[in-house]
Each structure stands twice: as C-alpha cells, then as structure tokens.
Amino acid sequence: MLAAITYVTFLVFGSACILMVIYAILCVPETKGVPLESIYMLFEGNIIAGATRDTIPRYSRAKGLAMARNVEIEPDHKGSVSSHVERIDPSAKNAAYGAHQASAA
Secondary structure, three states, X not given: OHHHOOHXXXXXXXXXXXXXXXXXXXXXXXXXXXXXXXXXXXXXXXXXXXXXXXXXXXXXXXXXXXXXXXXHOOOOOXXXXXXOOOOOOHHHHHHHHXXXXXXXX
C-alpha cells in the first residue's frame, strides 16, 4: 500500500495544511491577554469579520479588552491584583505535616 503513494498525496496534504492556516488566521479570534470573563465578547456578532480585523494589530479587539481589564482592576500596595489571600495557621501546618509523616512511616 505504501508503494502506491505518489506525490499527489503530499500535494493534497500540503493544500489542506495551507487551507487550515488561512482559516485559523482569518476566522479564529485572537485571545492573547484577554481575561477569561471577557472572551465571550470576541465571539459576539460577526465572528469572521472580527477575527479578520484582529490580524491588524492596530484594530485588535483583544488588545482593547486586555487594556480595559488593567484599568478596571487596581493593584494593592504590593502590585498584586489578587483579591483574596488565604493564610495558614503555622501550628495547623505543623500538625498536618506531622500527621503526614506519621502515616508515611
């Protein structure tokens, strides 16, 4: 069966790869830097027109959404943007570690 494969197989495969690259560039929106909560905005309206416009950096919708996120979220005094910090009691940590070591022995 492999002996019957000719250059036509390569041409068909290469054509399919080229078509897939063109589809990905023109029809799939860019999501780099977009917060997860805002990705749905890229898929509203005419997706193909928006994705095609995203190929030009000046008109990229993803850049606008990423910059809007930076404006809305203000960092705390250390420069972090986290809103919740969980603290562990050191005595509870040592007790849990000791229980783990006892079960391992």
